[in-house]
Amino acid sequence: MAVIKRLPRYYRYLCELKENGVSRTSSMELSKKMRVTASQIRQDLNNFGCFGQQGYGYGVDMLINEIKKILGLDRDYNIIIIGAGRLGTALAAYPNFYRRGFNFVALFDIDTEIIGDNVKGVPIIDMNELENFVTNNPVDIAALCLPHENAQEVFERVSALGIKGVWNFSHMDLQTAGEMKVENVHLTDSLMTLSYLLNV
């Protein structure tokens, strides 16, 4: 899993290199940018069957394509956001996700004042329409941007609809079961890590 957590960074760097017209790179060069040792990088890439060539290094396109496959980025994902508050709408409006193939297709909320509006073209839909929407539209991931108290209940609704991926921003660790995959973004935990670092 530690390797997997590094792959998105490799991917971002390699995409930057590509945008700058660079067609090949070395573990040494990646190492300098990424602050990971060159031998760690070679080991990580070897793990996934990407071998550099002596005197040539790695082809940037080759690495990008391999990492894309490993991370499942060789396809697009449809994402719904539950909770159209400040955080939910911030996610929907952020162009970088779309560039990577993560497409927000709808926001859901219970607030009748905002239902019917849209955020950069992403419609805000009545939460009561959730089951109806998901039955009629392919959805891969649900992002939970709602209060702590409602997270578990909504998680179970989403799970019952056959959505396999949950991107959880509620500050609660969900009780998962079966095939569900959950990626937690605990912003308070992240701030606590920073306060720790400030005191060592």
Added chain:
Amino acid sequence: MAVIKRLPRYYRYLCELKENGVSRTSSMELSKKMRVTASQIRQDLNNFGCFGQQGYGYGVDMLINEIKKILGLDRDYNIIIIGAGRLGTALAAYPNFYRRGFNFVALFDIDTEIIGDNVKGVPIIDMNELENFVTNNPVDIAALCLPHENAQEVFERVSALGIKGVWNFSHMDLQTAGEMKVENVHLTDSLMTLSYLLNV
């Protein structure tokens, strides 16, 4: 560092127990809630000098106080947010941070349309006033919620002002130097981890 990353979760759970009036707990009980083995929990806590007592377990208050000290949560932090877009204002408006002693004191932006407004009482200030503000108000942490292109430049401005902690939401790994402590929240990397999980 892996232990440190688990501590905020321990802390959250223990605070929940306390709110529910529970005054003591065991590694077994924590293990069930946290999906970490009981022996891992005992080891983590032993590391920091917190020993449970046979037949009694751990005092919840004692653990909370110890973890607070380790994570530097026995004091408050003043945080400024650079970039008052959707994400920056979402952070400023989120009550949980304040509850943990993380106080957002100002947002900074270059958009004259919003300068002078406030988000739940947190003022939006002209970016040109940054140096002036930080000279006259204690600031521990700067949260960077601005576009990729400007992140490094703003990081250096913040660093020159003596702010030691940076909570980085820009999708760029900052080139740090000296005593600066950076905690990155790379939301795109997080989504990529989820897409990986969905494909294994």
